Amino acid sequence: MDYTNLRRQIISMKKSLFDQGYLDEQFNQLEELQDDSSPNFVEEVVALFFKDSSRLLTNIEQALEKYPQDFYRLDSLVHQFKGSGSSIGALRMKNECSMFKAHCNDRNLEGCRRSLQKMKREHATLKQKLETYFHLLRQVGPPERAVNSWK
Amino acid sequence: MASRNQGSAPRALVVEDIKVDCVILMRMLHKLNCKATAVENGKKAVDLFVEGKSFDIVLLDKDMPIMSGPEAVAKIRAMGATEVKIVGVSADFGAQEAFMQAGADVFVPKPVKFETLKAMLEVVISKNNMSG
Numbered sequence: 001m002d003y004t005n006l007r008r009q010i011i012s013m014k015k016s017l018f019d020q021g022y023l024d025e026q027f028n029q030l031e032e033l034q035d036d037s038s039p040n041f042v043e044e045v046v047a048l049f050f051k052d053s054s055r056l057l058t059n060i061e062q063a064l065e066k067y068p069q070d071f072y073r074l075d076s077l078v079h080q081f082k083g084s085g086s087s088i089g090a091l092r093m094k095n096e097c098s099m100f101k102a103h104c105n106d107r108n109l110e111g112c113r114r115s116l117q118k119m120k121r122e123h124a125t126l127k128q129k130l131e132t133y134f135h136l137l138r139q140v141g142p143p144e145r146a147v148n149s150w151k
Numbered sequence: 152m153a154s155r156n157q158g159s160a161p162r163a164l165v166v167e168d169i170k171v172d173c174v175i176l177m178r179m180l181h182k183l184n185c186k187a188t189a190v191e192n193g194k195k196a197v198d199l200f201v202e203g204k205s206f207d208i209v210l211l212d213k214d215m216p217i218m219s220g221p222e223a224v225a226k227i228r229a230m231g232a233t234e235v236k237i238v239g240v241s242a243d244f245g246a247q248e249a250f251m252q253a254g255a256d257v258f259v260p261k262p263v264k265f266e267t268l269k270a271m272l273e274v275v276i277s278k279n280n281m282s283g
Contacts, residue, residue, distance in 0.1 A: 026262050029262070029264065030175070033178045033182060033265070038178065041178060044174075045174055045175060048170055048171050048174060049171045052169075052170060079214070079242070079243070082242065083169060083172065083242040083261055084169050084171040086261060087169075087171050087172050
C-alpha cells in the first residue's frame with residue numbers, strides 16, 4: 001500500500017474541508033484530544049453527532065409540519081443542532097442553523113422550510129465527506145476496528 | 152459542607168444533556184487528569200450535592216430538561232456550596248447574565264476550548280493547594 005500517497009490524500013482532503021468551509025478550528029481541537037488511550041476519539045464523536053443530529057432533523061421536520069407552528073420549539077431544536085454541530089467544527093451547518101433561527105425569529109415558515117432543506121443537504125454532504133476522510137485515516141492508522149454505527 | 156481537595160486529582164462535574172458536548176468535555180477533563188462525573192440535567196447535579204458529594208469544579212449547560220443550569224447553580228449555592236468553582240457553558244451568549252445572577256463564577260461560550268478549561272483548572276488546583 002502506498003502510505004505516502006494516502007497521507008497526501010488525507011492532508012489534501014482535510015485542507016479542502018477547511019478551505020470550502022465545511023469545517024473550522026473546532027475540528028482541530030477534537031483531533032488534539034485524540035491519543036493512544038482514545039485512538040478513535042474523533043471518529044466516535046463525529047459518529048455520535050450524526051446519529052443524534054439525524055434524529056434532530058427528523059424532529060425539526062415534524063415540528064415544521066405541525067399546525068400551528070411552535071416557533072419556540074423549532075428554535076430550541078435548531079439551537080441543539082447548531083450547538084452540537086459547532087462542537088465538531090461543522091461550520092457550514094452552524095451557519096445554516098443561524099439562518100433557520102433568524103427565520104424562526106421572524107416567524108417565517110417558508111424561510112424555515114428552505115433553511116431546513118439546506119441543513120439537510122449540508123448534513124448529508126458533510127457526513128459523506130467525513131466518512132471518506134475517516135476511511136482514508138483507517139487505512140494509514142493503527143489497525144483499529146472501524147466505527148460503523150453512524151451509517 | 153464541601154471539603155477541600157488538596158493534592159488529589161480535581162473533581163469535576165459536567166452537567167450537560169447534549170451527548171456530543173458531554174463526551175467532548177469529559178475527554179478534555181480526562182486529559183487534564185480530572186476525576187470527572189457527568190449528569191444530564193440540573194436536578195441530578197443538585198441531587199449529587201444533596202447526597203453530600205463534593206466537587207472542585209462544575210460545568211453546566213444552560214438549557215436542559217427538568218432543571219436548567221442557572222436554576223441548578225442557584226440551588227447549589229443556596230445549599231452553602233460556596234467554594235466550588237461553577238462555570239456556566241452555553242452557545243447562547245444571553246445565558247451569561249442568567250448564570251452570573253444565579254451565582255456562577257464564570258461564563259464560557261460553547262464550544263469550550265481546551266486551553267480555557269485548562270486555565271480554569273489551574274486556578275482551582277492552585278486554590279486547593281494554598282488552603283490549609
